[in-house]
Amino acid sequence: MNEKTELILNLDSELIERFKQVAIMKNDDIDNVAEKLISDYIAKSLESLLSLYKIDNKIEKKEATSNYRKAVNKISNWAMKPNQNNHKILRAFWKIEDEKGEVLYKELEERCSNKELYPDVYIEKFKGNFDQMKTDMGNSNGKVFEIYDGIKVKIWDEVYEEIVEYKRYFI
Template identity: 35%
Template sequence: MIDKSVTFTIDADIYEKFCIALNLTNETKDVAVEKCMRWYIAKASQIYNPKLLVRENEDANSDFYGKAIQRIPVWALKSNQYNNKIIRAYFKTVVATGRATIDIMERLCSDENNPELYVPTFKKITHR
C-alpha cells in the first residue's frame, strides 16, 4: 500500500487541543489523524446501510459521543480534575490491553501511589 500525504487547515484552538490530546495518548499526529479518518469513513458508510440507520435513529437520544467531544478538550487542560485522570486511565488501559474495562480502570484510578491517575471516588462515580 502506498502512503499518501495530506495537508489541511484547521482552527488554531482545535489544533492546540489536538496536540494536548496527542500528549495524553502518546500517539503521533499521523496515527491519530488516520484513526479519525477511519472513524469518519465508518460513520459516513452508515449512510449506505439502512440497518445501521435504524439503529442510529434509536441511539439518537443517547448521543454521549456528541457531549463528550465537546467536554474532553476542556478536561484535557485541567490535569488535576478527576475527568482528566479517568480519560488518561482509559487511554492507558487501551494502550496496555487493546480495550478499556471498568475493572482495569478502577484498579488504575484506585492506586493512591499513582497520583497522576488517582481518583478516590472512582468506584462511587462508576457504580451509581
Template identity: 35%
Template sequence: MFQKLFCITPSEAPDITEPSSELQQVNSTLDDFTKLHRIKIWSEKPWQKNYQLIKGFLELESSSSFVDLDQLIEYCSTNFDGAKGEWKNNFNSMKTDLGNAHGKIFFTVGNELKIYSEARREIDKFNW
C-alpha cells in the first residue's frame, strides 16, 4: 500500500536491514561496535555458530564476490550441522550490538551480505 501511495516500485523500496547508505557504514565509529572483542573469542572456538557463520561467509566470499543469506545458511547447515532456523537466528544476532545480540558483524544491501569494515579489520587479525 505504501509503495502504491508514494509511487515506489518494489525495486526502489529501501531494504530496512541495510545501513541507509554505504557512507553511513563507512562513517560508523568504533563506539557503534561495542562487542568487537568477541571476535577474538569466537576465532578460538570453531564449534560455535558465530565462528562458523564468519568462516562460512569468508569461504563463500573467496569463491564468489556475492554472498546471500540463503547461500550462507545452506553452507553452514551442510558443513557444520544445525537447523536452518537456528542459523538464521544466530545470523540475525550478528547484525546488531543491541541487547543480548552477539555483535554487529553483518549487514545486508539488497540480497547481498556484507561485513562492516570495523568488524572485518578485527576478523582479519585471526585464523578462520
C-alpha cells in the first residue's frame, strides 16, 4: 500500500459541506473519494495533454503485427483512459500484485466484479474482457496476460517491458 500524505486545500465551505453530506449519505470514505477524484483528474489531464501535443508514446522494440504483440500499440492509450475496461483490469492486476506479490485469477475476477468495494476497477462482464486480453487472435485487444499454474495471472513476457513502462498510470 502506498504511503499517505496530508493535503490541505482552500475550498468553498458550502461545497465542502455538501461533499461531506453526500459522502455520509452514500457511506463513502471521504479520503477514498478524494483520492479517486485526484487520480481520475491526473489520468484525464495526461490524456488531454498527450492528444494536444500529439506525443507518440508507442514503443517499437519488437515488431507488432495484427496477430502478434497487438497490445504493444494500444498500451499507451489504455494507460491514459481510466474508464476503459483494459485499464481497469491492468489497474486491478497491479494493485493486487503490489499488495500480495502475485495475482490469483479468482482474486482479480472478484476485485473487478465488486462494484461496492472496488468501484475504480469494476467491470460488468469481467470474464469476456479478461479473455480478450489473453490472446492476439481475431478481434482481441491484444495479449497481455497469461494464466500459469492453473490459477495465477502474469503479464505475458512478450509485452512485459512495455506494460511496466506505463505501470505508474494504472496505479
